[in-house]
Amino acid sequence: MPPAVFFPRGAGLAVGEIAELTQAEIREGSDDACRIDGIASLSEANRTDIAMFDNVRYEADLDTTHAGCILLSRRYATRSVPQRVAAVLVAPDAGKAFAAIGRTLFPAALAPEAVAGTDTISVKAHIDETAHLEDGVVVEPFAVIGPNVAIGRGTIVGAGAQIAAGCRIGRDCRIGAGVSLSHSLLGNRVILHPGVKAGQDGFGYVVGPKGLEKTVQIGRVVIQDDVEIGANSTIDRGAVRDTIIGEGTKIDNQVQIGHNVVIGRSCVIVSQVGISGSATIEDGVMIGGQSGVNGHVTIGAGAQIAAVSSVNGDVPARARWGGVPAKPVRDWFREVTLLAELAKKRRSSGRNDE
DSSP states (O other), rough: OOOOOOOOOSEEEEEHHHHHTTTTTOOOOTTOOOEEEOOOOOOTTTTTEEEEEOOGGGGHHHHHHHOOOEEEGGGGGOOOOOOOOOOEESSHHHHHHHHHHHHHHHHHGSOOTTTOOOBOOOTEEEETOEEETTTTOETTTTTOOOOOEEEEETOEEOOEEOOTTEEEETOEEEEEEOEEOOOEEEEEEEOOOOOOOOOOHHHHHHHEEEEEEOOOOOOEEETTTTTTTTTTTTEEOOOOOOOOEEETTTTTTSSSEEOOOOOTTTTOOOOTTTOOOOOEETTTTTTOOOEEETTTOEOOOEEEOTTTTTTTTTTTTOOOOEETTTEEHHHHHHHHHHHHHHHHHHHHTTTTOO
């Protein structure tokens, strides 16, 4: 069986063109005409690949690499490379430069493509007669599009996706296989990876004489332009106000966003984060994986929350917090250090409480 190649290589770029694209410097003695058509790790690169070195942990891989071109961060600008490497580029920010190269060489990897490889509306899809689809919309087999749905041109609706009545989806969006949307408004260039669920009612109950009684959730989900949401994440619709995700925000896989949550622009929320109802996440916030955010709290603009933290109170803008419960990183580290020292003293004194 031939090897599977999901992202075929194109004509590539000359090293000189890569330098122009990334504003990197070409190190003396490099072959700026060397052609590069792929990106790879140092250990797996071949003579038509570019690989990045930005961490001393990979020095052994650098010394044995077969890459055609090496991209170095400026702090390693004078680091020696094997003679077989045709060219060396030095960039102020190697990570950003490497990402730009990848986007240019493999544009098809930027957003999901149609699974069925079609550019039309499948006869196996169910589309209500009152739905409005602009020209250029792709709908794959077994997708269901309900009454009064509107979808903009260039959008792909994946196999088995369900778009409930009244939803609005902008242009050039990617609605992955098995996505379920209800009570939702999406802007342009939104990417929902397979299994995303948005618009279902939030978790709301009151205690009544016969047990738990359900409270209605009559808000919407509003997802603004250029948002990307990872596989199997869930976004509850608002109870009495909208759940909002601001433009340019990126959300990882398996994230839970509760009702009435407002997330600002250009936020980063990593896998397995849970955000409880009515929390406010302001612009530019970064939340590490497996963290929890309590309901009705506000995380200020530009704040950073460390992974596996529990936020149970408001966080100031541009603060760096972590721990359980979350607190300023310096205080958290001080407490961790103190506990380690106390444990060490206990062991050295011969005490054993086990």
